[in-house]
Amino acid sequence: MVEVGNLNNxxxxxxxxxxxxxxxxxxxxxxxxxxTEEKNYDEKLKKSVDKLNKFIxxxxxxxxxxxxxxxxxxxxxxxxxxxxxxxxxxxxxxxIIDMVxxxxxxxxxxxxxxx
Numbered sequence: 452m453v454e455v456g457n458l459n460n461x462x463x464x465x466x467x468x469x470x471x472x473x474x475x476x477x478x479x480x481x482x483x484x485x486x487t488e489e490k491n492y493d494e495k496l497k498k499s500v501d502k503l504n505k506f507i508x509x510x511x512x513x514x515x516x517x518x519x520x521x522x523x524x525x526x527x528x529x530x531x532x533x534x535x536x537x538x539x540x541x542x543x544x545x546x547i548i549d550m551v552x553x554x555x556x557x558x559x560x561x562x563x564x565x566x
Contacts, residue, residue, distance in 0.1 A: 496516065496526070500516050503528075511532060511533050511534060512530050512531060512532055512533060513530075513533060514529065514530055514531075515528070515529045515531060516528050519548045519549075521548075521552040521555075522548060522551075525543075527545060528542050
């Protein structure tokens with residue numbers, strides 16, 4: 452014979468584990484969705500750069516795309532002269548992003564000291 456108190460404990464434990472399983476499944480789905488979005492973003496970005504290169508090809512230049520080492524999701528686009536390999540234009544300028552990164556680093560040091 453199972454006592455009512457023990458039955459409630461079993462039901463509570465089952466409910467807890469179902470909640471944990473659901474949370475783990477949701478986390479896996481979120482990660483999969485994030486990867487899919489990043490892949491789609493990368494594909495769209497590549498297509499955009501290809502279009503840009505087709506547009507400026509006759510001007511004797513080409514576009515390169517890169518990300519900053521501190522800000523992984525900040526994109527920099529360089530327009531480069533084909534003959535001289537000189538950077539004609541950079542958007543946003545790397546110097547600006549470097550300055551922002553340094554300011555964030557300094558702000559982080561200040562906040563870390565206060566905490």
